[in-house]
Amino acid sequence: MQQQLLFISLLFFHCFPITTILSLNQEGLFLQRVKLGLSDPTQSLSSWNQRDQTPCNWNGITCDPNTRRVTVVDLSDFDVGGPFPSFLCRLPSLTTVNLANNNINGSLTAGDFSSCQSLEHLVLQANLLVGPIPEALAQLPNLRELNLQANNFTGEIPAKFGEFPRLEVLNLAGNLLGGKIPSELANISTLRVLSICYNLYTPAPVPAMLANMTNLEYLWLTDSNLVGNIPGFLAKLTRLTNLDLSINKLTGSIPGELMEMKSLEQIELYQNSLSGELPVGWKSLTALRRLDLSTNQLSGTIPDELCELELESLNLMENRFEGTLPESIAKSPNLYELKLFNNKLSGELPAQLGLNSGLLRLDVSYNRFSGPIPESLCAKGVLEDLILIYNSFSGEIPESLGRCQSLQRVRLRNNQLTGIVPQEFWGLPRVYLFELEKNSFSGQVSNRIASAHNLSVLKISNNQFSGSIPMEIGHLGNLIEFSASGNKFTGQIPGSLVNLSMLSLLVLDDNELTGGFPVGIQHWKSLNELNLANNKLSGRIPDEIGSLPVLNYLDLSGNYLYGEIPLSLQDLKLNLLNLSNNMLSGELPPLYANQMYKNSFLGNPGLCGDMVGLCQQMGDSKKQRYFWILRSIFILAGLVFVVGIVWFYFKYRNFRKSKKSIAAISKWRSFHKIGFTEFEIVDCLKENNVIGSGASGKVYKVVLRNGETVAVKKLSGQSKKDSGATSEKDEFEAEVETLGKIRHKNIVRLWCCCSTGDSKLLVYEYMPNGSLADLLHGSKSGLLDWPTRYKIAIDAAEGLSYLHHDCVPPIVHRDVKSNNILLDAEFNARVADFGVAKVFHGVNKGTESMSVIAGSCGYIAPEYAYTLRVNEKSDIYSFGVVLLELVTGRLPIDPEFGEKDLVKWVCLTLDQNGIDHIIDPKLDSSFKEEICRVLDVGLRCTSSLPISRPSMRRVVKMLQEAGARNRPNASRKNSKLSPYVNEEIFDQECVSLRLESSRE
Known part of the structure; x- marks a missing residue:
C-alpha cells in the first residue's frame, strides 16, 4: 500500500511540476497583458x-512589503510605445x-481610468498623446498629482477639473491647449502647484x-498669452514661492502688493x-533668491534695498534703468549672476563686487558705466563671463584677472581702457572669446x-599695441x-599663421607691417576675409592666393607690392577686391579688365588694361597713344562693318528658326514688383x-x-528629380505654381519666370551665404556657432x-x-527648390501614392522608400x-557610418557612447543643454x-521652447522651485532622448 502511495505521489509531481504550483499571480498576469500592448525596442521589460x-x-514595479500587492508602476525613460x-x-x-x-501615443478616454480608484500619482509627461484631456480624470477620488506636460x-x-477633491499638483505645460483658463480651477482648495x-x-x-x-506654492503661466496688468490680488497667495509670468504681453507697472x-x-x-519704476518694499522679500525682470x-x-537681499541671480537686462548701481549689491553673499545689459546706468561698479559671492556671470554691456574694473570680480575664482562692452570704463585691466583661470568670455570693447594688458591675462587657458577692440591699450x-589653447576669436583692433605679432598665435x-x-x-x-587651418578672418590693416607674404598660405582653406591694407608690405602677390x-x-591696398597680378585671382569668387595704391605692373587678368573693377587697381602706375583713366602716361607718349587709338578706331570700324554684314546674314537666316524662342522670351510672368527685364x-x-x-540645370x-x-x-533637358516620371516642364510648373502664390519670410521669393524656348528660367532673390549644406559641411563650418544654427532651425x-x-x-x-535651405546675409533661412513639391487636398487626412521616389539619400522617410506613399510626415x-546635421555637423550619409545613415548612427552612438560623442565638437559646450533639447526634437521627427x-x-513650438528655457533666463538649475514639480525635461543635460532601436 505504501509503495502504491509513493508511486502516486511521484506521478503527481511528474505531471504537475513545482513551477505550475508556484505560478504567476493575477497581478502579474495583468502586467503581462500590459507588456503585450506595448512596443519595447530596448527590452526594458525583459x-x-x-x-x-x-x-x-x-x-x-514596486509592491507593498506587507501585502505584496503592486502599488507603483514606474516605466519612465523605458522607451516603450503604444496606447x-x-x-x-x-x-x-x-x-x-x-x-x-x-512614446505613449493615441488619445486618452474615460474608460482608461474608470477602475483606477486608488490612483494618487499619474505622470504621463513627454509622450505623444493627442486629443482632448478626458474630464473623467476629475472623478479619481485620491488623485494628488496629474502631470500631462x-x-x-x-x-x-x-471645467470639470474644478471637482478634484485632493489634487495638489496640476501640470499641463507644453501642449496645444486653447480657449480660456477655466475659473473652476479655483475650486481645487488643495492645489499647491499649478x-x-x-x-x-x-x-x-x-x-x-x-x-x-x-x-498655491508654485504658479507657472509662462507664454500663456496673458494681457493687461499684473493684478494686485496675487498678494493673497501668501504661500507662493515661485511666480513665473514671463513671455506674455503684460503691461503697466509692477504692483507694490507683490x-x-x-x-x-x-x-x-x-x-x-x-x-514704470520698481516698487518700494523689496527688503520685506527676505526669501527672494532669483529676480528676472529683463526685456521690459x-x-x-x-x-538699494533690492541689492541688500541675498540674491543668487539678478537679471534686469533690456530695460531703461538709470542712475548708479547701489554699493549694497557687492554685499550679497550668494550672487552668482548679475545681468544689467542695455540700460542707462552710470557711475562706477561697486569696488567690492564679487568679493563676497562666487560671481559666475557679469554682463553690464550697453550702459554708461565709468571708472575702473573692480579688482575683486574673480575673488572666488569662478568668474566665467566678463562682458563690459560699450561703456566708459577706464584705467588698466586688474592684475587679479590674469589669475582668473575660470574665464571663458572676455568682452571689453568700446571703452576707454588704457595701459599694458597683464601678461597672464593673454594666456588664460579656458578663454575662447577675447575682445579688446576700441580701447587705448598699449605695449x-x-x-x-x-x-x-581654447581661443577661437581674438579681436584687438583699434588700440595702440606695438612690436611684432608673436609667432605663438600660430x-x-x-x-x-x-x-x-x-x-x-x-x-x-x-610664418606660423599659415598653420591656422580653421582661420576664417585675418584683418591686420592699418599697421606698420613689412616684408612679404608668409610661405604656405595655401593652407588657409577656411579663410573668408584677408585684409592687409595700409601697411608697408613688399614683394609679389603669391599665386597661391588664388587657391x-x-x-x-x-584688400591689399596701400602697400609696396610689385610685379604682375597673378592670373589665379580669377579663380576666386570675390565680393571685394582692392589692390590699389601699390607698385603693381603688367596686364590685368582678363576677368578684371573692365570698368567695374577700375577702383580696385588705381594708384598702380605700371598697370595697363582696357580701362579709361587707369594707365596714367605723360607728355609725347600720351599724344602718340591718343593718335594710335584714333587710327585703330578707323581700322576697327571697317572690320566691324564687314563682320556686322556677315553676322546679320546668319542671324536673318536663323530668324525663322528662332522665332518660337523669341516668342517664348516674351512669355514673362512676374510675381512681385521688379525693376528689370528678361x-x-x-x-x-x-x-x-x-x-x-545640379541634375536639372x-x-x-x-x-x-x-x-x-x-x-x-536655368532648367534645361530632362529633370532627374523623378527619374523620368517628372519632366523639366513639370518641375518648372511645380516651382512656379508653388512659389508664385507663397508669401512667407522663410520661403525663398520667386521674383519672376520666363521661357527661352529650349530652357526655362526661374529668377529668385539672391542668398549671399548659399545653402546650409555649403556652410555646415564645407570649409566655412566654423562660421556657424550654435545660436546661428538654432536660428536657422527655427526659420526652416x-x-x-x-x-x-x-x-x-x-x-x-x-x-x-x-x-x-538657403541663407541670406544675416543667416536668416529660407526653404527653396519646390521642383517636386505636391499640393495635397487633405494632407492631414491621408496620403497620396507617387509613381517614383523623390528626395535625396539620407533624408527619405522609411515608409516613403518602400510604399511610395507621401504626406507631410515625410x-x-x-x-x-x-x-541632426545641425547638432552633429555630419553628413546624412557618410562612409564612416558603414551601412547606416545619420539617424541610425546617432541612435547607436547615443546608446553605446553617450551624448558627448554626438554633438559637433566645434560647438560651444555652454549651449549643451539647448543642443540636447534640439537633438530630442530631431529624434522625435525621425521616428x-x-x-x-x-x-x-x-x-x-518645441524648438522655440528649447531656446526659451535658456534665453533670456539662461539657467534654472539653481532655481528654488517646489519639490512637487518634475523638472526633468528642463534641467537634465538631455531631455528624453528617444533611441529608436527599431529603425532597422
Whole structure:
C-alpha cells in the first residue's frame, strides 16, 4: 500500500511540476497583458516573465512589503510605445503610474481610468498623446498629482477639473491647449502647484480665480498669452514661492502688493511690456533668491534695498534703468549672476563686487558705466563671463584677472581702457572669446598667448599695441578670427599663421607691417576675409592666393607690392577686391579688365588694361597713344562693318528658326514688383556667373544694372528629380505654381519666370551665404556657432509649418534637405527648390501614392522608400535629419557610418557612447543643454513610425521652447522651485532622448 502511495505521489509531481504550483499571480498576469500592448525596442521589460510567483522584483514595479500587492508602476525613460495601457487599472492597490519620457501615443478616454480608484500619482509627461484631456480624470477620488506636460493635447482645460477633491499638483505645460483658463480651477482648495504654461490660450488677463487659490506654492503661466496688468490680488497667495509670468504681453507697472508676498523665492516677469519704476518694499522679500525682470520697459533707478537681499541671480537686462548701481549689491553673499545689459546706468561698479559671492556671470554691456574694473570680480575664482562692452570704463585691466583661470568670455570693447594688458591675462587657458577692440591699450601682445589653447576669436583692433605679432598665435589651433587692425604692429607677418587651418578672418590693416607674404598660405582653406591694407608690405602677390577656396574679401591696398597680378585671382569668387595704391605692373587678368573693377587697381602706375583713366602716361607718349587709338578706331570700324554684314546674314537666316524662342522670351510672368527685364537676365547667363549646378540645370548669380543681385535657375533637358516620371516642364510648373502664390519670410521669393524656348528660367532673390549644406559641411563650418544654427532651425521649421498648415490646400515639399535651405546675409533661412513639391487636398487626412521616389539619400522617410506613399510626415522626417546635421555637423550619409545613415548612427552612438560623442565638437559646450533639447526634437521627427512624428506646428513650438528655457533666463538649475514639480525635461543635460532601436 505504501509503495502504491509513493508511486502516486511521484506521478503527481511528474505531471504537475513545482513551477505550475508556484505560478504567476493575477497581478502579474495583468502586467503581462500590459507588456503585450506595448512596443519595447530596448527590452526594458525583459524581466517581466512568468517564472516568478509575483511581479514585485520586475523592473519598474514596486509592491507593498506587507501585502505584496503592486502599488507603483514606474516605466519612465523605458522607451516603450503604444496606447495607454488601461489594464494597469486592474491592479487594485495601484497608487502611482509614471510613464514619463516614452512614446505613449493615441488619445486618452474615460474608460482608461474608470477602475483606477486608488490612483494618487499619474505622470504621463513627454509622450505623444493627442486629443482632448478626458474630464473623467476629475472623478479619481485620491488623485494628488496629474502631470500631462509636453504632449500634444488639444481642446480646452476641462471645467470639470474644478471637482478634484485632493489634487495638489496640476501640470499641463507644453501642449496645444486653447480657449480660456477655466475659473473652476479655483475650486481645487488643495492645489499647491499649478503649471499650465506654454499653451495656445486665447488672449486674456491674469485669471481672477487665482485670488482664491491660497494654498498655491508654485504658479507657472509662462507664454500663456496673458494681457493687461499684473493684478494686485496675487498678494493673497501668501504661500507662493515661485511666480513665473514671463513671455506674455503684460503691461503697466509692477504692483507694490507683490512686496507683501514674503514667501517668494523666485520672481520671473521677463519678456513682457512692463513699464514704470520698481516698487518700494523689496527688503520685506527676505526669501527672494532669483529676480528676472529683463526685456521690459522698466525705468528709474535700481533700489538699494533690492541689492541688500541675498540674491543668487539678478537679471534686469533690456530695460531703461538709470542712475548708479547701489554699493549694497557687492554685499550679497550668494550672487552668482548679475545681468544689467542695455540700460542707462552710470557711475562706477561697486569696488567690492564679487568679493563676497562666487560671481559666475557679469554682463553690464550697453550702459554708461565709468571708472575702473573692480579688482575683486574673480575673488572666488569662478568668474566665467566678463562682458563690459560699450561703456566708459577706464584705467588698466586688474592684475587679479590674469589669475582668473575660470574665464571663458572676455568682452571689453568700446571703452576707454588704457595701459599694458597683464601678461597672464593673454594666456588664460579656458578663454575662447577675447575682445579688446576700441580701447587705448598699449605695449606688446605677450607670447604667453600660446597657453590660450581654447581661443577661437581674438579681436584687438583699434588700440595702440606695438612690436611684432608673436609667432605663438600660430599655435592656437582653434583660432577662427584674428583682428588686429588700427594698431602699431611692426615686423613681418608671422610664418606660423599659415598653420591656422580653421582661420576664417585675418584683418591686420592699418599697421606698420613689412616684408612679404608668409610661405604656405595655401593652407588657409577656411579663410573668408584677408585684409592687409595700409601697411608697408613688399614683394609679389603669391599665386597661391588664388587657391583659397572660400576667400571672398581681399584688400591689399596701400602697400609696396610689385610685379604682375597673378592670373589665379580669377579663380576666386570675390565680393571685394582692392589692390590699389601699390607698385603693381603688367596686364590685368582678363576677368578684371573692365570698368567695374577700375577702383580696385588705381594708384598702380605700371598697370595697363582696357580701362579709361587707369594707365596714367605723360607728355609725347600720351599724344602718340591718343593718335594710335584714333587710327585703330578707323581700322576697327571697317572690320566691324564687314563682320556686322556677315553676322546679320546668319542671324536673318536663323530668324525663322528662332522665332518660337523669341516668342517664348516674351512669355514673362512676374510675381512681385521688379525693376528689370528678361533680356537683362538672359544677357548675364554666362559660365563665369555660375554659382551652382545640379541634375536639372545651373544656377547663375546675376548683378543687375540697378545694383541688385538675383539668382537665376536655368532648367534645361530632362529633370532627374523623378527619374523620368517628372519632366523639366513639370518641375518648372511645380516651382512656379508653388512659389508664385507663397508669401512667407522663410520661403525663398520667386521674383519672376520666363521661357527661352529650349530652357526655362526661374529668377529668385539672391542668398549671399548659399545653402546650409555649403556652410555646415564645407570649409566655412566654423562660421556657424550654435545660436546661428538654432536660428536657422527655427526659420526652416516655420517655413515648412507654413506650407503644411497655412497654405490652402497644403503643400508637401518632398525634398527637404540642408542643400535646399538657403541663407541670406544675416543667416536668416529660407526653404527653396519646390521642383517636386505636391499640393495635397487633405494632407492631414491621408496620403497620396507617387509613381517614383523623390528626395535625396539620407533624408527619405522609411515608409516613403518602400510604399511610395507621401504626406507631410515625410517632410517632417527629412527636417529631423536636418536637425541632426545641425547638432552633429555630419553628413546624412557618410562612409564612416558603414551601412547606416545619420539617424541610425546617432541612435547607436547615443546608446553605446553617450551624448558627448554626438554633438559637433566645434560647438560651444555652454549651449549643451539647448543642443540636447534640439537633438530630442530631431529624434522625435525621425521616428520610424509616421504617427509618432510631431506636426511641423508642434516642431516649431518645441524648438522655440528649447531656446526659451535658456534665453533670456539662461539657467534654472539653481532655481528654488517646489519639490512637487518634475523638472526633468528642463534641467537634465538631455531631455528624453528617444533611441529608436527599431529603425532597422
